[in-house]
Amino acid sequence: MPSVRANGIDIYYERAGSGPRLLFISGTGGDLRNKPNVFDGALGRSFEVLAYDQRGLGRTEKPDVPYSMADYADDAAALMDAVGWDRAHVVGVSFGGMVAQELALRHPGKVERLVLACTSPGGAGGASFPFHEIEHLKGEARARHLLPISDTRRDEAWAKAHPELYAQLIAQTAADPFADEPGRAMGAHRQLEARARHDTWDRLPDIAIPTLIAAGRYDGIALPQTQEKMAGRIPGAQLRWFEGGHLFMIQDRAAAPAIAAFLTGDA
Template sequence: MPFAQANGLDLYCERSGSGPPLLFISGTGGDLRNKPNVFDGPLARSFDLLAYDQRGLGRSQKPDADYAMADYADDAAGLMTAQGLESALVVGVSFGGMVAQELALRHPRRVKRLALVCTSPGGEGGASFPFHEIGHLKGEARARHLIPISDTRRDAAWAAAHPEPYAQLVALGSADPFADEPGHAMGARRQLEARSRHDTWDRLPQIACPVLVAGGRYDGIALPETQAKMAARIPGATLRMFEGGHLFIIQDRNAIPAITAFLMGDPAA
């Protein structure tokens, strides 16, 4: 299995494709065993794509200790070193976008261009939905709670009018095939604790690389107004809003091409 020593941990990673190196940092609970994943999408056809399970998740090491956002950023930098990458393009999605902000701040020479996707800066700029406050919700109850938050169009009226798609979303949101693995619950909880303390707001003006802030118009997790604040706070950042909720990256067929164009340095992106 492809493990890398990074920041004192064994991190599970995969790498595929050709083109400019791209580090993809996944969101809350990200596990490369869950399919489809980023390697099944178009980014793997345009880039030398590197993705990994973050500490406490998937097949990566799960130390039972306090996790800080700085740790996640240092993990990412350590993984790049282990993979022979001095720098790379970076895409951070949701929680991964929080990690990507810290990476760009703590290791600025590592990040060539940065796409922050459905994420938040915390602090005065606004935090993403507090997942750490709904830890008591499991399975279907959690899925039903989050569906209208993830996409604000999917309210009770929508669910009643679309019973089959709603049932599919509940089933998808309820699935946790690795829940019984040792350390799984602890690692997930540690991630949410770190996430609850995320705050880069005061430091965002220090990000010097080109940045794209991409959000969904109906996202109740990483709010549209938060995307606007974040983009305005980062010097020279571009803001793009897409049709969809927290998963706009797969809901709006224009999202990936726009992100790819930005990463490739297309001035029209």
Template sequence: MPTAKANGINLYYEQAGSGPPLLFISGTGGDLRNKPNQFDGPFPKAFDMVSYDQRGLGRSAKPDTAYTMADYADDASALMGELGIEKAHVIGVSFGGMVAQELVLRHPHRVDRLVLACTSPGGAGGASFAFHEIGHLQGEARAKHLTPISDTRRDDAWATANPDTYKQIIAMSSADPYADEPGHEMGARRQLEARAHHDTWDRLKQIEAPTLIAAGRYDGIALPQAQENLASRIKGSTLRFFEGGHLFMIQDRTATATMIKFLNGEEV
């Protein structure tokens, strides 16, 4: 099992593909055991991609201490160092986009080109949906609550008109095969506590890396206005909306193609 000692803890990582180095930072609850995942998409066909389970998640260490967004950014930078990657393109998705913001701010020398996908700046720029406030909801109840938020088109009328699709979405969203693992609940909770304090708003003007902000038009988790705010604050950034909600990267096939073009330095 590939692990690296990074920032004082063991992080599980995977690496695949060839080409320029790419660090892919996953979202809330990300676990590389869940398939399909980023390694089953087009990125490893274009880049030498590394992705990992963040602290408290998956097969990485789960220290029972308070986590901070700075910890997550320092983990990413330290992992790159352990793997001999001086600088890489970075894609951060949702919570991973928050980590990516901290990474480029705390360790700018690590980031070549940056993609911030369905994420938010926090603070006065707007926060993403407050997952830490729905900890009492689990399984099917949680999935039913989040489905119309994740994609605002999926309201009650849509669910009634598309019962089979709705049932499938709820079943997939409810599943948590690793819920009973030691430290699972604690690590997930620690992540949400750190996420609740994410705020890069006053520092975003410091970002110099070429940045693409990518988002779904119907995302109720990382709101479209937050994307506009990010774009207004990161100088020279490019903002693109796609046909989808929080999962726009799998709902709109042009999204990943656009990200790859951007990371290759092409116009998008």
């Protein structure tokens, strides 16, 4: 499996597909071993996709030191250099969108078009849900806590009206087949520490790259009002709403084609 030394750590990555180059940056706890992933969807069929496990996660190195959002952005830039990519479109989802903001600010020459999906700028623009405050919740307890936040339509009344689907979603969300791996908990904790300090709000006007803010109407993690603020803060940014919550990219079949159309300039 491919791994490369970049920005001082060993980064596990995968690369597949054909077409315009697309760097995909995943969210909190992202691990390419979890299927399906970006390579199985519409973006994987339309682009040459480069995706990777971020520091502290999956099969990438997990140094037990404080991580910063700048570290994550520099990891992405160094990975691009290591595989010979000078520029690419960038899609960042949730935490990956926070990294993508830093990447566009720290390494603007590397980003052609930028999609910030279900993410937040922090600071006065609004922070994402504080996952570091529920780090003690594991398995089903965590899944039950997050489900009505991830999609605000899935409240207690909805759960009672759809018991089988509710149970299925809880089981899917609670599963973590890699929970006992060495360094897994520490790396995840280090990511949450960095995430809690994320704040690009004052610098967002410096993003001079065509940008799409993609958002779910019922997202209680990256709040709708935060998406509106972010779209108004980045010069020329477009804002598009989709039918879903934090996982709108798999809930709304229109999402991936719309993102692809923006990236290729066909929107």
